[in-house]
Amino acid sequence: MSMTTSNTNKSPLEFAEEWLDEGRKLALATVVETWGSAPRPTGSQLVIDGEGNFEGSVSGGCVEGAVVAEAFDVIESGKPGMLEFGVADETAWEVGLSCGGRIRIYVEPVEAGNG
Amino acid sequence: MDSNLLKQLNRAKKSRIAAIVVSDLDAGTQGLFLEGDEIAQPEIAREAKVRLRSGKSGIAQVEGREMFFNAHVPSPRLVIIGAVHISQALAPIANMAGFETIVIDPRTAFATPERFPDISLYGDWPEGVLKAQPLDAYTALAAVTHDPKIDDLPLISALQNQCFYVGALGSRKTHAKRCDRLLAAGITKAQLDLIHAPIGLDIAAANPAEIAIAVMAEIIEAFRKRGNSDGAKA
Numbered sequence: 468m469s470m471t472t473s474n475t476n477k478s479p480l481e482f483a484e485e486w487l488d489e490g491r492k493l494a495l496a497t498v499v500e501t502w503g504s505a506p507r508p509t510g511s512q513l514v515i516d517g518e519g520n521f522e523g524s525v526s527g528g529c530v531e532g533a534v535v536a537e538a539f540d541v542i543e544s545g546k547p548g549m550l551e552f553g554v555a556d557e558t559a560w561e562v563g564l565s566c567g568g569r570i571r572i573y574v575e576p577v578e579a580g581n582g
Numbered sequence: 583m584d585s586n587l588l589k590q591l592n593r594a595k596k597s598r599i600a601a602i603v604v605s606d607l608d609a610g611t612q613g614l615f616l617e618g619d620e621i622a623q624p625e626i627a628r629e630a631k632v633r634l635r636s637g638k639s640g641i642a643q644v645e646g647r648e649m650f651f652n653a654h655v656p657s658p659r660l661v662i663i664g665a666v667h668i669s670q671a672l673a674p675i676a677n678m679a680g681f682e683t684i685v686i687d688p689r690t691a692f693a694t695p696e697r698f699p700d701i702s703l704y705g706d707w708p709e710g711v712l713k714a715q716p717l718d719a720y721t722a723l724a725a726v727t728h729d730p731k732i733d734d735l736p737l738i739s740a741l742q743n744q745c746f747y748v749g750a751l752g753s754r755k756t757h758a759k760r761c762d763r764l765l766a767a768g769i770t771k772a773q774l775d776l777i778h779a780p781i782g783l784d785i786a787a788a789n790p791a792e793i794a795i796a797v798m799a800e801i802i803e804a805f806r807k808r809g810n811s812d813g814a815k816a
Contacts, residue, residue: 478595480588480591480592480595481592483583483588484585484588484589484592487585487588495583497650497652499607499639499640499641499650500640500641508639509638509639509640510638510639510640510652510653546610547607547610549607573605573607573650575583575605575610576583577583577584577585577588578583578584578585579584579585580584580585580586580587
């Protein structure tokens, strides 16, 4: 184990900065709330570009597909959105969490600042 | 998220400075605060402080609004000076507790991979290793060689770089002599008081593994209570 950060260990936010510099359109998904045995802790992040490329994770892979779909809407509209997944949720039949937990995911656009 | 905020946040993370992003989930607005920044709104300030200390992100209601606090806290490190018996227990315990741990000892008879399997080990003088991997506020330093030639320089460096924990092995008598040497080297009395010596919580530890647990408990206490004037040092 080395104490220096390696490039292969880039965080989602580092990817976001890099992709933004390349002129890609981006959305950032963040786990803002969890109940029960959620696969990834609150604060976990996933960055998605307009082509559906993504880095990071907000679940063990169970809901990333749905988050990417939401990201396209967010990139398009420029407005943030909230997603909720869990066994009690109807969508659980499609993309629910096998672990039985529930999560809320905030999806926001990443945009060039004003100044 | 605004690109300027993103860049500032990444810069803070790279420099191992704790940062928190506060998002108003209703309004879609956002702010970034670095550890030590003044936050005007008292409720937000209180919540941010607690979360920066614990490193736990989460939602809080502030004046009826749903706010998300995303804490980005550098991962804690432990630098152990001395590849001694205590270190053989302390290094794996610290790794298990989530501390990225390295062991430094120029005495290559001690610093062998056989004695430290799966541990980042440096059979060099601390001076060179610490130049390449500087100590910082999210690093703990435990000096356990008993040898001033090896321990003193990293102790001085840890105090100057404001490591959240500085511990040194040795009896009170040994420590008194060490304090004289460090004072002569330009360390202040106030800085000396930050050294945990004798090292480790007083649990009447009777062997190296028990001492390692006492040291680890003290390090965790210092880490979780950092920035809290009541509990920074017992």
